[in-house]
Amino acid sequence: MSELGIPRVDEPHVLDNPALAALTGPHAHFAERRGRVLRYPVDVSPWLALPEDPTPDDWADLAALAGPGAEVPLPGFRGEVPEGWEVTFRMEGVQFVDDGLAAAPEPEAIRLGPADVPEILDLIARTRPGPFLPRTIELGTYLGIRRDGALIAMAGERLHPPGWTEISAVCTDPAFRGEGLATRLILAVAHGIRERGETPFLHTSAQNTNAIRLYETLGFRLRRTTAFAAARAPQRLVAVS
Known part of the structure; x- marks a missing residue:
């Protein structure tokens, strides 16, 4: 250390x-x-x-x-x-890596696809979790939760080094924060990664103390600064x- x-x-x-x-x-x-x-x-x-x-x-x-x-x-x-x-x-x-996540499917989550991209981009613009572009959806599985037809939360897969998959684009509409939606989606995406025999990891800002606290609570371990x-x-x- x-x-x-x-x-x-x-x-x-x-x-x-x-x-x-x-x-x-x-x-x-x-x-x-x-x-x-x-x-x-x-x-x-x-x-x-x-x-x-x-x-x-x-x-x-x-x-x-x-x-x-x-x-x-x-x-x-x-x-x-x-x-x-x-x-x-x-x-x-x-950079954080999986160190005991309680990964599990999320019954309310749906898989997002190209037809959902305009709504995804709108959610990204309002929540700013990081870059998401018109074809980012092609990088891996993206899961979302809808309420009354509207996309209110999402998370998905980005970088894919051999044996590992990065969890990214974790965001929730401000009107629905506090319900644990981000946690449920992170664990659901992690479950899919684990099902392939791979290990989840992720990145965030060193100043994003709320996210860091959440990730450590969920079972991520700090691997390195970047x-x-x-x-x-x-x-x-x-x-x-």
Whole structure:
């Protein structure tokens, strides 16, 4: 343990770079690649994967893949960006893994599909759990709860490294909070992941103390701290020899 009580992570692990593990594994069919840089299609997920210790060639490939002046996420990246790049966002994050969840099906939950995307996007816009794009629904199973026909809560699957599946897009309409809907959906999504013989994990902001408290109560264990960042690519792309 560190002085702050954070578990030390010394040995390489598939969850150290989960987007890379997913895009070279179960989500390889989504991968857009240039050199050693991989990303999801921009209407599926903002996650991308840089190699460890990216070289100038890797940054040039990322800039070419993103396009001049494009803002790109840099999940897990704590280093310095090259000259010409501009950091636009930084936030400390945490990664939790299943350590005894009481996973169980949820009778009220329904599986969401492409026809539900407009209503999902509306719920996401009102609750802001994190990015959800028009084709994010393709990443895995998304479950929702409806009342009087309206979608009021949801949760689903995002990154899919080998043997693991990330729980994401956990949100509840403010008018229905306090009923335990998020908990029930998290446990239901976790149940589906466990049924495949995989292990649930998730990410959240290190400042989101309410969510962290909930996840620890449910049976998630803090595995590591991480970082969420974004940077703007140079307006003019320079070839690297």
